[in-house]
Amino acid sequence: xxxxxxxxxxxxxxxxxxxxxxxxxxxxxxxxxxxxxxxxxxxxxxxxxxxxxxxxxxxxxxxxxxxxxxxxxxxxxxxxxxxxxxxxxxxxxxxxxxxx
Numbered sequence: 001x002x003x004x005x006x007x008x009x010x011x012x013x014x015x016x017x018x019x020x021x022x023x024x025x026x027x028x029x030x031x032x033x034x035x036x037x038x039x040x041x042x043x044x045x046x047x048x049x050x051x052x053x054x055x056x057x058x059x060x061x062x063x064x065x066x067x068x069x070x071x072x073x074x075x076x077x078x079x080x081x082x083x084x085x086x087x088x089x090x091x092x093x094x095x096x097x098x099x100x
Contacts, residue, residue: 014057014074015050018081022049025082029089035096045085052084053077 002010026045030037056077064070 011057014077015053018053018078019046019050021078021082022046022085025049026085026089029086033089033093035089035093045088048088049081049085053081056080 022045023042026042026049027037029035030041060073060077064073
């Protein structure tokens with residue numbers, strides 16, 4: 001059984017991976033949507049991805065524990081985190097487009 005120290009290390013690694021994937025997904029989204037992308041936007045993308053991954057991780061864990069199903073859902077959590085960043089950029093592009 002994994003201890004609390006090991007679980008904390010794994011959670012931090014997962015959040016860092018989510019942040020890195022958020023930066024990559026946000027950069028790609030800005031490229032496709034032809035939006036400006038710079039360091040400030042990258043930091044916001046990382047923060048959004050890490051926050052969404054943290055919330056999704058807690059929700060997925062609660063659902064899985066209620067169902068008595070103890071499997072790794074890291075891929076699902078990372079996909080939700082990157083999806084949150086993509087939704088942010090789509091909303092940003094729509095807002096920018098509607099202001100013109």
